Amino acid sequence: MSAQVAPARVVDQAANGGVLIKLIIFSLSLAIVPISMYFGSLKYVWNGNSTYAAMSAIFAANIVLVSYIIVSILEDRPAVATVDETKKSR
Amino acid sequence: MSYCPPYAPFFGFAGVSSAMVFSTVGAAYGTSKAGIGIAGLGTFKPELIMKSLIPVVMSGIIAVYGLVVSVLIAGGLTPQGYSLFAGFVHLGAGLSCGFTGLAAGYAIGIVGDSCVRAYVHESKVFVTMVLILIFAEVLGLYGLIVALLMNTRATGEGPCL
Numbered sequence: 001m002s003a004q005v006a007p008a009r010v011v012d013q014a015a016n017g018g019v020l021i022k023l024i025i026f027s028l029s030l031a032i033v034p035i036s037m038y039f040g041s042l043k044y045v046w047n048g049n050s051t052y053a054a055m056s057a058i059f060a061a062n063i064v065l066v067s068y069i070i071v072s073i074l075e076d077r078p079a080v081a082t083v084d085e086t087k088k089s090r
Numbered sequence: 091m092s093y094c095p096p097y098a099p100f101f102g103f104a105g106v107s108s109a110m111v112f113s114t115v116g117a118a119y120g121t122s123k124a125g126i127g128i129a130g131l132g133t134f135k136p137e138l139i140m141k142s143l144i145p146v147v148m149s150g151i152i153a154v155y156g157l158v159v160s161v162l163i164a165g166g167l168t169p170q171g172y173s174l175f176a177g178f179v180h181l182g183a184g185l186s187c188g189f190t191g192l193a194a195g196y197a198i199g200i201v202g203d204s205c206v207r208a209y210v211h212e213s214k215v216f217v218t219m220v221l222i223l224i225f226a227e228v229l230g231l232y233g234l235i236v237a238l239l240m241n242t243r244a245t246g247e248g249p250c251l
């Protein structure tokens with residue numbers, strides 16, 4: 001019983017450490033990406049048209065959101081695979 | 091009566107601050123209400139925390155909408171040659187983004203709280219939660235679109251006679 005619990009605990013701790021890094025990266029990107037996209041595209045892409053720059057910033061913010069949803073869904077998949085392997089090995 | 095009275099920038103700056111303030115109130119409500127449910131989920135199933143943080147990220151997006159509209163409106167404010175028409179347009183744009191952000195954040199908070207609590211028991215609630223949250227988020231996006239449309243009417247030199 002303890003032989004099965006110990007690897008599970010190690011995997012849990014590794015997963016928790018990875019979660020914190022991912023959350024920090026997404027928080028920083030959600031703070032930095034839209035505003036930098038607004039000012040960057042205003043100056044370099046749209047030649048001063050602020051409406052298009054705002055649309056680019058909102059598009060970038062939604063890209064960050066969609067990538068977060070995809071990362072959170074993909075985080076589940078390997079955990080499901082290891083649970084199936086431990087069930088098969090019994 | 092001049093078209094460009096000296097108190098016209100008051101309405102412009104009121105639009106800038108209302109866009110940021112009200113959308114942030116909505117985002118704060120969404121974050122806190124969903125956070126209550128996430129704290130409840132975290133005591134039972136800590137491995138689901140990354141998925142259950144989606145309402146919090148969506149509340150952050152609502153605040154980003156308010157931020158972008160504030161920056162957009164503030165870029166069009168000038169001390170001279172600023173007509174009262176432009177002031178009212180900027181005020182309307184800020185209020186439309188702010189109050190729709192408040193509504194969207196309110197919806198995200200309540201839906202996020204209930205759905206993450208249900209996600210502990212039934213994992214198929216996840217897709218439903220994301221769909222409902224996307225519909226709630228789009229409310230804030232509509233306000234942002236109206237704010238952008240209104241702001242385009244305020245650009246250009248006002249007739250300051």
